[in-house]
Amino acid sequence: MNLIEIRELYKNQEAYLDKEITVGGWVRSIRDSKAFGFIVINDGTFFTPLQVVYHDDMENFEEISKLNVGAAVVVTGTLVATPQAKQPFEIQAKTVTVEGASAPDYPLQKKRHSFEYLRTIAHLRPRTNTFQAVFRVRSLTAYALHKFFQERGFVYVHTPIITGSDCEGAGEMFRVTTMDMGNVPKTENGAVDYTQDFFGKETSLTVSGQLNAETYAQAFGNVYTFGPTFRAENSNTTRHAAEFWMLEPEMAFADLEDDMDLAEDMLKYVINYVMENAPEEMKFFNSFVDKGLINRLTNVATSEFARITYTDAIEILKKHNDKFEFKVSWGIDLQTEHERYLTEEVYKRPVFVTDYPKDIKAFYMKQNPDGKTVAAVDCLVPGIGEIIGGSQREDDYEKLATRMEELGMKTEDYGFYMDLRKYGSTRHAGFGLGFERCIMYLTGMGNIRDVIPFPRTVNNCEL
Amino acid sequence: MNLIEIRELYKNQEAYLDKEITVGGWVRSIRDSKAFGFIVINDGTFFTPLQVVYHDDMENFEEISKLNVGAAVVVTGTLVATPQAKQPFEIQAKTVTVEGASAPDYPLQKKRHSFEYLRTIAHLRPRTNTFQAVFRVRSLTAYALHKFFQERGFVYVHTPIITGSDCEGAGEMFRVTTMDMGNVPKTENGAVDYTQDFFGKETSLTVSGQLNAETYAQAFGNVYTFGPTFRAENSNTTRHAAEFWMLEPEMAFADLEDDMDLAEDMLKYVINYVMENAPEEMKFFNSFVDKGLINRLTNVATSEFARITYTDAIEILKKHNDKFEFKVSWGIDLQTEHERYLTEEVYKRPVFVTDYPKDIKAFYMKQNPDGKTVAAVDCLVPGIGEIIGGSQREDDYEKLATRMEELGMKTEDYGFYMDLRKYGSTRHAGFGLGFERCIMYLTGMGNIRDVIPFPRTVNNCEL
Numbered sequence: 069m070n071l072i073e074i075r076e077l078y079k080n081q082e083a084y085l086d087k088e089i090t091v092g093g094w095v096r097s098i099r100d101s102k103a104f105g106f107i108v109i110n111d112g113t114f115f116t117p118l119q120v121v122y123h124d125d126m127e128n129f130e131e132i133s134k135l136n137v138g139a140a141v142v143v144t145g146t147l148v149a150t151p152q153a154k155q156p157f158e159i160q161a162k163t164v165t166v167e168g169a170s171a172p173d174y175p176l177q178k179k180r181h182s183f184e185y186l187r188t189i190a191h192l193r194p195r196t197n198t199f200q201a202v203f204r205v206r207s208l209t210a211y212a213l214h215k216f217f218q219e220r221g222f223v224y225v226h227t228p229i230i231t232g233s234d235c236e237g238a239g240e241m242f243r244v245t246t247m248d249m250g251n252v253p254k255t256e257n258g259a260v261d262y263t264q265d266f267f268g269k270e271t272s273l274t275v276s277g278q279l280n281a282e283t284y285a286q287a288f289g290n291v292y293t294f295g296p297t298f299r300a301e302n303s304n305t306t307r308h309a310a311e312f313w314m315l316e317p318e319m320a321f322a323d324l325e326d327d328m329d330l331a332e333d334m335l336k337y338v339i340n341y342v343m344e345n346a347p348e349e350m351k352f353f354n355s356f357v358d359k360g361l362i363n364r365l366t367n368v369a370t371s372e373f374a375r376i377t378y379t380d381a382i383e384i385l386k387k388h389n390d391k392f393e394f395k396v397s398w399g400i401d402l403q404t405e406h407e408r409y410l411t412e413e414v415y416k417r418p419v420f421v422t423d424y425p426k427d428i429k430a431f432y433m434k435q436n437p438d439g440k441t442v443a444a445v446d447c448l449v450p451g452i453g454e455i456i457g458g459s460q461r462e463d464d465y466e467k468l469a470t471r472m473e474e475l476g477m478k479t480e481d482y483g484f485y486m487d488l489r490k491y492g493s494t495r496h497a498g499f500g501l502g503f504e505r506c507i508m509y510l511t512g513m514g515n516i517r518d519v520i521p522f523p524r525t526v527n528n529c530e531l
Numbered sequence: 532m533n534l535i536e537i538r539e540l541y542k543n544q545e546a547y548l549d550k551e552i553t554v555g556g557w558v559r560s561i562r563d564s565k566a567f568g569f570i571v572i573n574d575g576t577f578f579t580p581l582q583v584v585y586h587d588d589m590e591n592f593e594e595i596s597k598l599n600v601g602a603a604v605v606v607t608g609t610l611v612a613t614p615q616a617k618q619p620f621e622i623q624a625k626t627v628t629v630e631g632a633s634a635p636d637y638p639l640q641k642k643r644h645s646f647e648y649l650r651t652i653a654h655l656r657p658r659t660n661t662f663q664a665v666f667r668v669r670s671l672t673a674y675a676l677h678k679f680f681q682e683r684g685f686v687y688v689h690t691p692i693i694t695g696s697d698c699e700g701a702g703e704m705f706r707v708t709t710m711d712m713g714n715v716p717k718t719e720n721g722a723v724d725y726t727q728d729f730f731g732k733e734t735s736l737t738v739s740g741q742l743n744a745e746t747y748a749q750a751f752g753n754v755y756t757f758g759p760t761f762r763a764e765n766s767n768t769t770r771h772a773a774e775f776w777m778l779e780p781e782m783a784f785a786d787l788e789d790d791m792d793l794a795e796d797m798l799k800y801v802i803n804y805v806m807e808n809a810p811e812e813m814k815f816f817n818s819f820v821d822k823g824l825i826n827r828l829t830n831v832a833t834s835e836f837a838r839i840t841y842t843d844a845i846e847i848l849k850k851h852n853d854k855f856e857f858k859v860s861w862g863i864d865l866q867t868e869h870e871r872y873l874t875e876e877v878y879k880r881p882v883f884v885t886d887y888p889k890d891i892k893a894f895y896m897k898q899n900p901d902g903k904t905v906a907a908v909d910c911l912v913p914g915i916g917e918i919i920g921g922s923q924r925e926d927d928y929e930k931l932a933t934r935m936e937e938l939g940m941k942t943e944d945y946g947f948y949m950d951l952r953k954y955g956s957t958r959h960a961g962f963g964l965g966f967e968r969c970i971m972y973l974t975g976m977g978n979i980r981d982v983i984p985f986p987r988t989v990n991n992c993e994l
Contacts, residue, residue, distance in 0.1 A: 069784050069958075073752070075684060092784040094749075094955045112751035112783070113684055140955040142784070167784070168926065168956030175954075191743075191947040192954070194750035203747070207687040214677050221538060221576055224670040228985040229692065229736075229759045230705075230774055232992045242693075242729070244705050244736065246763045249715050249723045260712045266705070266763055266773065267992035273692075273707065280654075280985060280994065284666070286557075287657035288575035289536070296692045296758065300709045300729055310729065311693055320575075321532050321555040321605070321630070463631065484654040484994050491638075491655070492557045492603040493631030495532075522691040522743060529695045529730035531743065531947050 069142070075114035077147065081157060090144040091118065091159065092167065094195065097178055100133040107132070107164070109141060115201060115348035119158040120145070131166060137177060138170035138195070183518055190522050190531055198357070201349035202519055205342055206507050212341035213294060213315055213501075216334055222317060223288040227277030229296060232269055233481065240300035241272035242310075273298035278316050278498065279432075279485055282461065285318040285496055286488050292317040294503075304526055306515040309504065311524040318498035324434075324443045324460045327497035328420045331447050331456050332373045334501075335418070339369040342510055358512025364451055365510065371417035378402075378424045378441065381410060401428045407446070407453035418449045431475050432485075433459040434495075435467055445499070452509050458499025465489035532605070538577035540610065544620060553607045554581065554622065555630065557658065560641055563596040570595070570627070572604060578664060578811035582621040583608070594629060600640060601633035601658070646981055653985050653994055661820070664812035665982055668805055669970050675804035676757060676778055676964075679797055685780060686751040690740030692759060695732055696944065703763035704735035705773075736761035741779050741961065742895075742948055745924065748781040748959055749951050755780040757966075767989055769978040772967065774987040781961035787897075787906045787923045790960035791883045794910050794919050795836045797964075798881070802832040805973055821975025827914050828973070834880035841865075841887045841904065844873060864891045865909070870916035881912045894938050895948075896922040897958075898930055908962070915972050921962025928952035 071092045077084055093109035096117050100106075103124050110117040120143050122132055135141070145161035175189050176196060186193040193199045217224070230244050246266040247253060253261040262270045277293035284291045297314045317334075319326060343350055343365065354362045376384075385396040385406050394403045402421070411419050423441040426433070433442035443460035462468040468489055469479050479486050507519040517523040522531050534555045540547055556572035559580050563569075566587045573580040583606050585595055598604070608624035638652050639659060649656040656662045680687070693707050709729040710716060716724040725733045740756035747754045760777045780797075782789060806813055806828065817825045839847075848859040848869050857866045865884070874882050886904040889896070896905035906923035925931040931952055932942050942949050970982040980986040985994050 069786065069789065071784055073684065092752075092957070112686075113753075138955045140783075140957045167958070168952075168954075170954045191746035191950060192750075194747055200750065203688065203751070204686055206689070207681075210687050210689075211677055211681045214674055218670075218674045221536065223575075223667060224673050225666065225984055226669070226673075226759075226776060228774060228987060228992075228994075230761075230987050230992060233994075240709060242707050242709060243712065244707060245712070246703060246705060247712070249706065249708070249710070250717075250721075252712050252715060254713075258713075266765075266989065267987070268990040269992060271992050283654035283994075284657055284984065287655075287663065288666070289555075290576075296689075298693075302729075311691060313689060320603075321534055323532065326532065487654060489631075491631075491633045492601045494555070494603045495630070521688055521747065524691060524693050524730070526729065527731040529691075529693060529732060529734050531691075531696075531746075 071111075071142070073113040074111045074116075074118045077118065077157070078114055078116060081147070084147045085149055085157065086146060088144065088146050088162070089159070090142060092140070092142045093118070095135055095137055095139045095141060095170070097137065098133075098135055105133055107135070107141070109143070110200075112200065115197070115204075115352065116155075119155055120161050120164065121158055122161040122164050126161075126164065128164070128166070132164050135166065136170040136172060136174055138174040140167035141165065142167050183515065187517055187523075194521070197352065199518075201346070201352050202507070202511055202513060203521060205346050205349055205511055206519060208342050208345050209338055209507060209510060210294075210503070212338045213334070215341070216337045217292045217317065220290065222290040222292045223284065225277075225281055225284045225291045225293050226295065227274070227280040227293040229274050230267070230271050231274045232267070232271050233279075240302075241275060242298050242300045244271045244273060275299060276314065276316065276500065278318065278500065279482075281316055281318040281498065282488060282496065283484060285320045285498070286492065286494065289321065290317070290319045302526055306517075307505070309516050309520060309523055309525055312516070312520070313503035315501040315503055316498060318496065320494045320496045322460075322497045323495050324422060324445055324497055327458050327460065327499055328373070328375060328422075328445055328447075331420075331458065331499055332418075335447070335449075335455070336369045338506070339365050339510070343369075353512050361512045368418055368449055373447070374415045374417060374419040375422065376410075376419060377422050381421050384414060385409065399425050399427070402446070404453040407448045408450070411448040411453070412450045416450070418447060421446050421448060429459070431471050431477060432461050432468070434462045435471065443497075449509065452505070455505060455509060456499050456501050458497065460495065460497040463489060463493045463495055465493070534574075534605070536576040537574045537579075537581045540581065540620070541577055541579060544610070547610045548612055548620065549609060551607065551609050551625070552622070553605060555603070555605045556581070558598055558600055558602045558604060558633070560600065561596075561598055568596055570598070570604070570606075572606070573663075575663065578660070578667075578815065579618075582618055583624050583627065584621055585624045585627050589624075589627065591627070591629070595627050598629065599633040599635060599637055601637040603630035604628065605630050646978065650980055650986075657984070660815065662981075664809070664815050665970070665974055665976060666984060668809055668812055668974055669982060671805050671808050672801055672970060672973060673757075673966070675801045676797070678804070679800045680755045680780065683753065685753040685755045686747065688740075688744055688747045688754050688756050689758060690737070690743040690756040692737055693730070693734050694737045695730065695734050696742075703765075704738060705761050705763045707734045707736060738762060739777065739779065739963065741781065741963065742945075744779055744781040744961065745951060745959065746947060748783045748961070749955065749957065752784065753780070753782045765989055769980075770968070772979050772983060772986055772988055775979070775983070776966035778964040778966055779961060781959065783957045783959045785923075785960045786958050787885060787908055787960055790921050790923065790962055791836070791838060791885075791908055791910075794883075794921065794962055795881075798910070798912075798918070799832045801969070802828050802973070806832075816975050824975045831881055831912055836910070837878045837880060837882040838885065839873075839882060840885050844884050847877060848872065862888050862890070867916040870909075870911045871913070874911040874916070875913045879913070881910060884909050884911060892922070894934050894940060895924050895931070897925045898934065906960075912972065915968070918968060918972060919962050919964050921960065923958065923960040926952060926956045926958055928956070
């Protein structure tokens with residue numbers, strides 16, 4: 069159909085004023101008097117809706133007047149400027165055709181609904197202001213990330229979703245199987261016989277694409293993976309979902325400094341992109357969801373991020389132990405309260421904390437000469453704490469093998485990963501950005517269920 | 532590290548000629564004489580490698596001379612033009628630092644390896660010419676698709692991977708579970724007790740994001756989903772994988788004509804983007820993988836696609852039944868031989884075939900007034916046959932419900948989907964593009980295992 073998008077009207081109104089145009093959209097509100105009426109419609113392309121004026125000289129004036137919120141209409145008429153009104157223009161309709169009516173029990177009425185209620189109608193909530201804004205920002209953010217990495221020549225690698233290995237042993241994994249659950253094949257010893265499963269072995273859903281991405285970094289130099297990851301953690305919090313998206317860049321010939329430079333550039337780029345391309349949505353969040361949001365993001369986008377070692381950070385935090393529920397000492401993992409104190413109170417801007425004790429970090433992180441710490445980095449931002457975690461990777465075969473042995477891991481299970489240290493190993497580094505956490509940060513939304521179109525959490529897999 | 536990428540040298544050589552620069556990369560070949568030697572290195576940023584000349588005045592001349600293929604080096608030296616030679620320039624090295632040696636058993640030697648062999652070393656094959664080209668094109672194609680849709684204002688929706696429903700009943704599905712496979716909980720009747728599973732119900736990996744995407748199209752107008760999808764089909768062919776990516780746009784206020792326009796624009800855009808951004812790779816495919824590739828793609832990018840109904844296509848094909856293994860008559864599903872005949876022999880350009888018999892198509896497709904056909908469309912292209920399948924969706928509640936009953940489906944199981952026909956239904960349409968099939972088409976590669984970084988097929992889930 070040859071429709072003009074409402075976005076186009078707002079962005080380019082001079083081209084359409086006083087001309088006859090046709091738009092399609094869904095009724096947000098409708099009110100009529102005897103001789104005419106107003107319909108406010110939204111077509112999903114722009115945050116601000118469009119007002120339509122219709123008159124009783126239309127054949128279907130009664131049909132229109134009875135329309136319910138949510139109905140779909142196609143409107144042809146003239147776009148006229150309305151300098152006296154709140155909105156810049158409106159359509160004086162010649163025809164209003166009902167594309168699809170909306171039953172009287174439409175679950176979204178004009179009143180404000182709670183986020184809890186809207187979660188129960190995940191298929192309809194994107195029609196509300198808040199979720200129009202959230203999911204447009206989500207789309208723009210995903211694209212901004214691609215754009216950032218592609219413009220820098222990074223190669224996008226689709227790392228696998230179904231995996232036969234467990235990257236970090238991080239949390240519980242979901243098993244993937246085609247075996248008959250009512251009659252699982254067993255071996256002679258009574259163990260589950262995975263040789264009869266689809267892949268001939270035990271398989272799960274990935275928790276991270278990093279190890280696979282490393283193999284491609286050693287071929288292409290700079291790569292990134294961006295896709296769904298899974299955790300079967302039985303935790304019912306506002307920050308955990310069983311299925312979420314993760315962005316993981318990986319760079320060869322790069323150290324921890326390069327890693328931090330990349331993370332800082334990326335965050336600034338994404339913030340700027342979203343603020344430039346969704347100003348109406350960001351203003352809405354700033355007014356109705358999280359006052360102070362735009363200031364906070366502007367501060368991040370324009371600050372030079374601070375950089376401090378874990379050891380120095382502990383020294384600073386120790387002096388304020390009276391303020392913390394969990395007391396600080398060297399060796400602990402930083403809690404959100406410590407992270408936020410550092411970035412909000414001490415630095416008042418984002419801060420990279422580097423070189424964590426090796427015992428609280430993953431096996432693949434590069435061991436520092438001190439024998440105690442590894443070249444890990446977390447990026448902490450005001451309002452949330454950790455938003456990015458990364459590291460330089462151990463590129464020395466012997467050091468990696470020794471560390472894996474200490475941790476009870478078998479190098480044979482990681483043959484491909486060890487090969488990277490055998491054949492043309494390079495210093496290399498990367499990080500992970502939890503995409504939903506990033507969207508929460510950009511929008512101020514407080515619950516991860518409200519930034520995922522169809523969230524999956526314990527006991528919840530609807531639609 | 533402050534390295535200049537080889538791509539940058541080739542794209543912008545004037546800026547670097549006769550200057551000292553530092554590059555990092557992996558040794559593709561090395562040959563030495565008494566006083567000097569040549570190393571050819573590739574850093575993964577550009578298809579063409581770079582020649583490095585080193586001399587015996589270097590301290591580590593012997594170390595360098597003994598390097599094996601695959602070793603990682605960092606080279607500092609002067610970029611000098613070589614007008615007499617095959618390559619436009621080379622580096623006269625001042626220093627060559629070994630970043631990581633390559634063990635003598637490096638599996639990739641200079642000789643040509645078979646694709647079959649390379650599949651056994653999926654972590655190393657991206658270091659070869661062919662797979663550098665394939666996976667760079669894969670990355671560029673993914674980005675081109677995002678760029679195409681974002682530039683047109685489509686909203687990217689992440690439809691869920693784990694699902695409680697089965698879209699088309701298409702093929703076998705993978706079950707997702709956290710239950711103990713060795714001791715599956717049962718109900719009193721002896722059935723599997725899925726209430727004890729992670730989501731409290733039976734769940735699987737998605738086979739399509741379409742139904743979910745439709746809900747967002749009825750809010751945003753134009754949307755697309757692009758993510759992994761899964762089929763547990765026990766078929767060991769060159770065209771089937773258990774895990775693959777699928778792109779699915781969906782448009783509200785759109786009919787089958789709009790759908791075809793979008794598909795045609797998209798294919799042309801992607802072909803042009805890849806030919807412009809990976810000319811060296813495309814030339815390589817055209818020379819070594821699929822002669823005629825560039826002609827074929829250019830033809831697709833510059834043709835107006837033909838449009839014909841299924842019924843008319845059958846009439847044409849029937850006249851050539853002597854040429855087909857499967858004889859043609861109204862009602863059959865078109866086979867690849869028929870599709871290719873239409874696009875390669877009859878039209879010699881891409882062709883959309885529309886309005887298929889309803890009995891061979893999915894329940895959600897819009898029923899045509901003839902009562903026999905539905906508003907489905909397949910896009911056929913020379914060299915492959917079907918590359919895109921789509922349809923206008925049934926937007927009438929009663930017609931959809933009746934069709935579902937005929938097929939033994941329960942509308943209660945699709946409450947969210949029926950709601951879309953109850954509240955502001957619009958004519959709408961969309962299609963699916965199998966991403967791997969698209970990459971095979973763009974590169975001429977003949978096996979789906981060779982266009983997926985870490986392919987998953989029956990009995991194969993390595994790395």
